[in-house]
Each structure stands twice: as C-alpha cells, then as structure tokens.
Amino acid sequence: MTGPTPAGRAAASHPSRRRTAADLRRWRRYLAAERAEAGWYRDLARRRHGEERAILLALAEAEKRHEQHWLDLLGDDVGRPVPTELRFRILGFLARRFGGVFVLALMQRAEARSAYARDADATATMAADEQIHEEVVRSLATRGRNRMSGTFRAAVFGANDGLVSNLALVLGIGASGVAQETVLLSGLAGLLAGSLSMGAGEFVSVRSQRELLEASSPSPDAAHALPHLDLDANELALVYRARGMSATEAQIKADLALADVSAAARGVNHLVDEAPGGEAGAEADEHETHGTAWGAAASSFCFFASGALIPVLPYLFGLTGPVAVAVAASLVSVALLATGAIVGLLSGASPMTRAARQVVIGLGAAAATYGLGLAFGTVVP
Structure with a gap:
C-alpha cells in the first residue's frame, strides 16, 4: 500500500x-x-x-x-x-x-x-x-543564444542606431527651419552613410576579434612534436602551466599525455582540444558567440537601413512641420518598444523594462538634437 x-x-x-x-x-x-x-x-x-x-x-x-x-x-x-x-x-x-x-x-x-x-x-x-x-x-x-549572439548583437545595434541616429538627424535638421526637401535628402543620406559605416565597422570588429581568438588557440602543428620530446624534461608541462594550471597539475597532465608517445592521436587530444584554463571547447564557443564577420556586417547593414528608414517615412509621404515630427517620433517609439521587448525576452529579463529603456534613451537623444536645431536654426525663405 x-x-x-x-x-x-x-x-x-x-x-x-x-x-x-x-x-x-x-x-x-x-x-x-x-x-x-x-x-x-x-x-x-x-x-x-x-x-x-x-x-x-x-x-x-x-x-x-x-x-x-x-x-x-x-x-x-x-x-x-x-x-x-x-x-x-x-x-x-x-x-x-x-x-x-x-x-x-x-x-x-x-x-x-x-x-x-x-x-x-x-x-x-x-x-x-x-x-x-x-x-x-x-x-x-x-x-x-550563443549561436545567434554575434549576428543578433549586430542586428540590435544596427536597428537601434538607425532608429535613433536618423531620427535625431531628421529632427535636428528639420527644427533648424530648412525646406522639407533638405530634411528628406539629409535623412536618406544618413540612412545610406550609416548603413555602410555600420556594416563595414561590424565586419572589421568581428573579423579582428576572431583573428585574436584564432591567434590564442592551440596550434595543431605542435602535436607533431610530441613523439620527439625529451621524456625526462617533459616540457609539455610548461604548456599547461602557461594555460593556468598549477605546476603539479600540469606535470600530471603532461605525464599522461606522454605516457605512450606512439599514441599521437592521444597527444593531439591533450594538447589541441584543451582550452586555456582547462575547459575543452571554449574556443569554439567563443567563435560561435562572435559569429561570422560577413554575417554580422550584412545583419548590421540591413537592420540599420530598416531602422533609419522609419523616421524618414513621414517626409517621404509629404508630411511637414510638427505633424511630421510627431509621426516620426511615434513610429520610432513603436520600433524601439519592439526591439527592446525582443532583447528582454531573449535575455530572460522583463520585456517591458527593456522596451521602456530603449524608448527613453532613443527619444532622449532625439529630443536633445531637436532642441539644438531649434536653438541654432535659421529661417529659410
């Protein structure tokens, strides 16, 4: 029972x-x-x-x-x-x-x-x-999250930069009193220039980071030297000490690796697959986290362009003055809410908190630029 x-x-x-x-x-x-x-x-x-x-x-x-x-x-x-x-x-x-x-x-x-x-x-x-x-x-x-974080980071940064920077540019120029055509042309120029800059910057950044990681990864060629090492000196222990192990731990690991010098594959596994700090596969995870250079560049370019287009839309449809400003700010606010909520969901945090933070920061930057445009603007006949 x-x-x-x-x-x-x-x-x-x-x-x-x-x-x-x-x-x-x-x-x-x-x-x-x-x-x-x-x-x-x-x-x-x-x-x-x-x-x-x-x-x-x-x-x-x-x-x-x-x-x-x-x-x-x-x-x-x-x-x-x-x-x-x-x-x-x-x-x-x-x-x-x-x-x-x-x-x-x-x-x-x-x-x-x-x-x-x-x-x-x-x-x-x-x-x-x-x-x-x-x-x-x-x-x-x-x-x-690790697999998508490199490209996702570029997409989020690109979209937010496009939204905020182009809204600030359009509002700042518009507040100065220039013609609608000038505002529209400035917005489109900001979209193109910013997209190219973001794409190129992400490519260089991610590529450089991956090259640094590759330079820090163990070389497969070093494994070929294992059968010829002096077993009495066993300098392989220095490799493990340089990776952060204590002298005793490094010696034990090196002794295991060289216990049978004819087992080359065993030596390769010990020397190459062991990451600095003793965590196997850490380099692969780091490469996954940063993504590919071309993927990050394309993601950043496309998302910056899509974000930068939103504050230009009212001017493309012929709106002017305060109405165009209000519509542009409203559209950007909705987009910032969406990107902030997505980031919050993926990070396991509150989507509403992240969304509100994005809107406050984005509109704050645009408001500052709009105020400068009003302060230093000129009346164009």
Whole structure:
C-alpha cells in the first residue's frame, strides 16, 4: 500500500481549513497551467533529438507530478477543465510551430513567474522544482543564444542606431527651419552613410576579434612534436602551466599525455582540444558567440537601413512641420518598444523594462538634437 501523496500530506496539515470557492478556482487554474506546461515540453521534445529530447520529456514528467498534486487537492471538485491564460495558449502555439530559442526564452520567463513559493497549498518541493526548471530551460537556451549572439548583437545595434541616429538627424535638421526637401535628402543620406559605416565597422570588429581568438588557440602543428620530446624534461608541462594550471597539475597532465608517445592521436587530444584554463571547447564557443564577420556586417547593414528608414517615412509621404515630427517620433517609439521587448525576452529579463529603456534613451537623444536645431536654426525663405 502506498503512502499519502504530497497533496494528501498538505491537506492533512490543514485539517481545520475549509475549501473555499476561491481555493477551488485557484487550484483549477494551477491544474490547467501544469497541463499546459507539460504540453509545451512534449511539443518541444518532438522537435529535438538525443539528450535535449530526453531532458524536455523529463520536464514534462515533472509537470505531470505537479498536476497530480492539484488533482489530489481538488478530489471530486475537479470539474470541467478551465481554459488556460492567453499567454499559455500563445506559448503552446509557438512551441508546436517553432520551438527555437525565442520559445525557450519565453518558457524560462514562465517558469520564473511561478507563484508556488508564495502559495501555502503548494509544497516546498514544487516551488524548488520550478526554480530548477527555470535553470534547465536557461541552459537549453544558452546554446542557441550563443549561436545567434554575434549576428543578433549586430542586428540590435544596427536597428537601434538607425532608429535613433536618423531620427535625431531628421529632427535636428528639420527644427533648424530648412525646406522639407533638405530634411528628406539629409535623412536618406544618413540612412545610406550609416548603413555602410555600420556594416563595414561590424565586419572589421568581428573579423579582428576572431583573428585574436584564432591567434590564442592551440596550434595543431605542435602535436607533431610530441613523439620527439625529451621524456625526462617533459616540457609539455610548461604548456599547461602557461594555460593556468598549477605546476603539479600540469606535470600530471603532461605525464599522461606522454605516457605512450606512439599514441599521437592521444597527444593531439591533450594538447589541441584543451582550452586555456582547462575547459575543452571554449574556443569554439567563443567563435560561435562572435559569429561570422560577413554575417554580422550584412545583419548590421540591413537592420540599420530598416531602422533609419522609419523616421524618414513621414517626409517621404509629404508630411511637414510638427505633424511630421510627431509621426516620426511615434513610429520610432513603436520600433524601439519592439526591439527592446525582443532583447528582454531573449535575455530572460522583463520585456517591458527593456522596451521602456530603449524608448527613453532613443527619444532622449532625439529630443536633445531637436532642441539644438531649434536653438541654432535659421529661417529659410
């Protein structure tokens, strides 16, 4: 005979407590949420293979245990299934259709918002589970974040620079009192010049960074020297000491590498695949994080151009004066809100906080330039 479930133990710890209608509604919402979360992980698992698939299915099983907790508490009052919140339905749709790093980032946020730590009817184990689930999902999302971070960084910087710099340029020139044609031409020139500058700058920056990383990576050619090293001197230990190991650790590792000098492949693995500091594969991760030079350049160029076009749109459609300023500022604000929210979602932070920060910084810079244009502008007949 099995012992009482966690829910049964929780109910027994509150023998005098009455089950109110509010309790039942809350438990049903939790039940619906747990079923939805288990569905997310199963849907994502269908799009994965190997270890990732196994991890996602294990998370789904954990959510099923939480589901059973609320079923036990509800007993005969389970009733008909209640609809899940809109955000749960949206996330479920995304998990079924896409399943990329954006979905994992949203799931990380959902796990972080768990209310179990503040609910007396949830067990401490369930609250701890949710915290661990957040870390598991964060770890699953990290690889995808690393792969896209180089190009994504260039895209975000490019879009924001295009939005803010061209809005500031257009508003500053417009406030000086020049003709509409001059404002439009200045905006288009700023779009082209800025796009080319951003693309070239990103190419040089990323290419230079990758070259520095490559220069710091172990040389495969050094492995060919292993069979000819003086076994008594064993200078291979100096390599590991230079990478940050203690003298004792370096000597042990070098002895292992040279225990059989005829096993060249073993020596190659020890010398080449070991990253500085002893973490294998760190160089590969660094290269992934920075992305390719051409990818970053193209991303930066395109996103700067798309961002810089937005504040020019009112002038392209013939608007002038304060109306054009208001429309340009409004369009840029919406775009800044979108980019800020996306950055917040991918970083696992609050999207609204990041969105508000983007808008405040962007409009603040544009307002300063607009004020300078008013102060130093001239009236053109």
